Amino acid sequence: MTLTHDDPEVASRASAATFDEVLAELAERRDEFREQRYVSPEFVSRLKELGLYRAATPEQFGGETMPPADFLKAIERISTVDGSTGWVASFGSQLVYLGSLPLESQAELYADGPDVVFAGALFPIGQATPTERGFTVNGRWKFASGCMAADTICVGIPGDDSTSGKPRGALMPPHRLEIIQEWDVVGMQGTGSFDLVARDVEVDREWTFIRGGESVVDEPLYRYPAITYAAQSLSVVSAGVARAALDFAEEVGSGRASITGAPKLVDRAYYRAGIAEAEAALRSARAYFYEAADEAWETLVGGGLVSDGQNAHLRLSAAHLARVSADVVHKIVSLSGTAAIYRDHPLPALLGDALVPQEHAFLSPAMYDAAGAVFMGQPATVPAFR
Structure with missing residues (x-):
């Protein structure tokens, strides 16, 4: 039997290979993007090839809906290689923000194809x-x-x-x-x-x-809270950055010898325990984040609407993931000794990247108060909570 790309298994392998190729190119170019301060348009075109900029385009205009958790995992994977590129790719989710734009205008917006940046x-x-x-x-x-x-x-x-x-x-x-x-x-x-x-x-x-108006697109993704989805898409970048820091600490940093002759980091109990604590913290926050996303999506595809309580968990888990991720990277830096103070060491750049998402208004500490209010039957204490 001859297999073609119509076969789901083959298509999946081809897609994975393409993703790996794009990430390999990103690893070679991330310093270039940081130096010029933006991701080059031709590389954004590579991200289009992954379907990230049609994942939230209405299906009636050629979009290929990607469940939020699947999209977020793709952004996390990119962010593990480069947080800035993950941040730019995350905006592929924000076409849902345009749900209240008149349908005629949306038709014109997607007239040349669904891959709109x-x-x-x-x-x-x-x-x-x-x-x-x-x-x-x-x-x-x-x-x-x-x-x-x-x-x-x-x-x-x-x-x-x-x-x-x-x-x-x-x-x-x-x-x-x-x-x-x-x-x-x-x-x-x-x-x-x-x-x-x-x-x-x-x-x-x-x-x-x-902004925040009722969507004119009648599709499940356009019933997902738009501002909430934007918050999740930015937060998950932090998780990718934290994953990169942990991978470095476990695979590279653990083998470094001290210039003083002290034991290698891997041979120090405080280092091993600290890395284990960081793993537990990141994986726990990440599990809560994706659990909330999956629960909300299952409600929508089942014909329901995301409740205020579900939305509160989405917002809380996003804000929490951003903070935990930043704490994880900071912890790894603090465990890594004097090597991490040098500009050419990978950890300072990761620390800077991890600090940024938690400063976004969508992920501020106020989200804890707002979510707590909703859990106790009160109105959210911040505007645009959903």
């Missing part, structure tokens, strides 16, 4: 002067991760009475914006999280949407 810079809220057709947009926005390779970019503009006070997002092609390459940071150096500037850009009302 999205970037957004939502704060500070810009100016939007109403016109007959829409808005004249002006402003400067920060943190436009992945904008150098984006096919479409969203900027934040004010809401009004028609949006119940919720802000709007305005979509526009990248060439209508100026990209200011200001990004001098200690971690996630290659994300290209540059500033965007709009000067009297005309945006039709049909290319704006209410």
Whole structure:
């Protein structure tokens, strides 16, 4: 019998090989991306080949829905090689953010194919002067991760009475914006999280949407809480970075001899115990994270809706994973001795990458309070919790 790529087993092996090839290329280019401060567009095209930028495209426009846990595991795997690239790839999930964009506009957005690279810079809220057709947009926005390779970019503009006070997002092609390459940071150096500037850009009302508004796409993934999914997609980058640090500590760092003649790290009880504690902490937080994602998805594909309690677990597990991951990398650095203080050592870069996700507003310590309030039957204590 002749096997073709129509056979699921062969297709799976081919997909795995492609993923491995992309990761091998990433390992060779991650320093390049950090130095230039963004992931090159041609490499983002390689990520498209993995299906990451059609995983959240509506199926009616050619998307190939990937269950959230599967997508998140792919981002985690990329982040184990390079956190910045994992961060940029994670935005493949955020097309669900556009669920309240008019269907006609979505049809036009995906007219050339389902692999659309999205970037957004939502704060500070810009100016939007109403016109007959829409808005004249002006402003400067920060943190436009992945904008150098984006096919479409969203900027934040004010809401009004028609949006119940919720802000709007305005979509526009990248060439209508100026990209200011200001990004001098200690971690996630290659994300290209540059500033965007709009000067009297005309945006039709049909290319704006209410952020957090009701989706017009009737598919399970578009009933998954959009902001929550964004939070998960950013958090899981931390887990990949922490995994890289642990792999280094176990496979490489454990064999290092001390310049003082002291026992190798692997021969020190505190080092072995510390690494074991870090493994337990990361695996526990990761298990909670994926358990919550799987439970919510099973509810949706079964025809239900994600409950407030389920959403609280999604938000809590995401914030918790980011913090535990950062703690794990910090612990490994503290166990690793003077070698880890050198700039050419792998751990300082991993530590910088691990520190960044937990600082994102979606993953702040306030999520613990908000989740606790929901668990006890109270309203969430932060806005945009779901």
